[in-house]
Amino acid sequence: MESVDYQNVISDKDIRRFPISITTTEVNLTGSWRFYKPVFKEKISPCSVGCPANTNIPKYIHYLLKNDMDKAAEILRRENPFPATCGRVCPHFCQSKCNRKDYDGAVEIKQIERFVGDYALKVPPKKVKVLSNKKVAIVGGGPAGLSCAYFLALSGYRVDVFEKERFLGGLLVYGIPDYRLPKEIPIKEIENILEVGNINVNVGVNVNREKIEELKKEYNAVFVALGLSIDKVPGDVVVDNKRVFSGYELLKEIKVNGNVYLDGDSISVLGGGNVAFDIARSIRRLGKDVNIICMETLETSPAFEDEKKEAIEEGIKVIDSRFLQDLEFRGDGLHLQLRGVDKVLDNYEPVLNDYIEGIDTDILIVAIGRKREESILGTEGVFFGGDFYNGAKTVIEAIASGKKVAFEIVAKLEGKEFKLMNDDDQFFRSTDDFDEYKVIPFERINLNYFSEQEPIKLSKLAANERVNNFNEVVQKPSLEKILREAKRCFSCGVCNECKTCWFFCPDMCIDVHEGVNFDYSFCKGCGVCSEECPRGVIEMVEDK
């Protein structure tokens, strides 16, 4: 407000009778009263620590709620080039760390990610120019290799990818069944990765140890992420592709052809993990009678809970706590001798009991795990990642591993030291989009600003609607549902421009716009903004 010379406004006589103030208090710079000053410091949400790729979940949720989908997609893809895929198949480690879990149920992050990820499918990323004449070779075009390629390409490096199969994608395209992950989804995400530019793809190239040695000479760095390529098979079982099959190979065939011919109607699947359940459910969809034989009890078997539940709904029988002791070819089929299992030790060795049962089956499918091609491991001077290096893990862990290696390579090629943002949490983001590494605990949330509300429920196809096709089981959530869920997010440590601080500042010293600005000329340092911010973004620091 301009200072007005009051004498020009009111006559001298008036003033003597009736003093009137007509200038502003803005001449008092009350900021000088202050001992502490508020500072804007965005921090870390526990969900993003839970996510192996350390996605800035509250930030993209904020832009989703602002109806800026492009920005939401951009933020999500800064850390994860496969959000539509992860929004479907990730075990959502994030949700198990969500602060809202202690209040009224974790935020359904996975569904929100799927929603934003699906939008991102239609938004190709910006092209990046080649900024360096150094080149990196990537061996294995699964999520780990492609994530590494993506982040290197974004950093301006030229990348050559070598892939054994006809298509890129690894298990996203050749493993996880369509009813959980329609193949168009990863294929479109891979197309988008390639849109960044700088990535040259060589498919149908089987890379062996010698080839790796060559690549080492030709390239400035080599990343090897071959996944797990060798089936584990019980001692005396032989995969003959007539009566005994590999679950992994069958899944691949079904993924490619949508079908597979099996000579028989009753099928047994050996294994208790996701792969066993995936192949069982896939074969069930081809009209067969399927049972799963596993050493663990159904409850303790390592497959995702949803997979188990849905498999049983689909009419798959689980014969649990059983060990395959013997297998006999009888006529056109097989006779399996099973032993009872008391418990399974940490090294996967079963403790057997005296119980014996025999079952007849037409075909046995083995799905008890895979191991890596050891011959390649010893190679010096290359980077390893994904399942090949870490064992059978998950898509997002493969992506995170590829990303970390990409930045390790960048650091190495630029002669710098690679540093995680936090060692204890193994935290790393491609962008430095926070001010302080501090994980916001539940206690720091000002609950007065949140009323209790249940998380949304997923809508799934009913068992009879899904058991004869490969249509996606989890249905697309509506926009309205997603926004309702997104609003539940506390946005821990990340400003969502709620303006609570602005509202409660008694001194009108706060401007909220793409973050928060303080008017230190007048801020008296009361600290109300810091105390009331629902999500712990504002800190008071000493200011003498």
Place this chain on the structure above:
Amino acid sequence: MDFREVTNIEYMNQGDFACPGCGAGLSMRHALKVLGDNTVIVMPASCWSIISGVFPTAALQVPLMHVPFATAAAVASGVKNAFRKKGQEDVNVVCWAGDGGTFDIGLQALSGAAERKEDIIYVCYDNEAYMNTGIQRSSATPPGAWTTTTPTGNPLIYEKKDMFNIVVSHNPAYVATSTIAYPDDFYQKFEKAKNAKGFRFIHLLSACPPGWRIDSKDSVKAMRLAVESGVFVLMEKEQGKPVKVTYKPKGLVPVREYLLFQGRYKHLNEDTVNEIQIMINEHLMSLGLL
């Protein structure tokens, strides 16, 4: 409340003389956002006389009349009638007075204006003592509270004067209690008061960090806890309708939590706290809240 939908227009200037974290300054800021610039403030002696700035500066962008302590409601009545004579019926004439200026010194003028059904809004920002002159007890000071004139605590028999019902007994257009810690409630009540015609009264609980002996950062928290513990009940009465409690705390916070984080109650022993809890419970029962 979605704070993003609150107007960005301010009717208060920066550089006012309120203490850091003052609830009274914050309350005025938002009251004016509702009332708008067609408003005249009439103000008896109080902290706010200082907050508003020294001559020739002003913290408000609307006219403000400083008036003798006992006269706020009388002056406001005159101001409103003068506007009416000039054909400016729609000006909001607002008394903005402290608890001393309302519960004690201004009570007869207030009662007169209410009884005459003057068309004014009377806002009492209640910081529960004469703060401007150095924290002396008023009839709004709660039992047990330390002030400079009750150095061992306000005797428990001095119940806080029930201003809400005193004003209600005049059968005015609108009476409410509120506090800025509940923004929805605050905005709705000022909106109602603005739109009603006749005598309107709003009793605002207003934290005073130096007077309550609390950290300035906790001032909103203190006002909120007063409500959550049932010490201050948010209610209203529109003419012709029954008294309505506008906010029911979900689970009542024990009064101990409200009292003991404030320096002005630090001296209270367990028995006194329990006695205060009983007094509060009785009040809540009489309102059907317990």
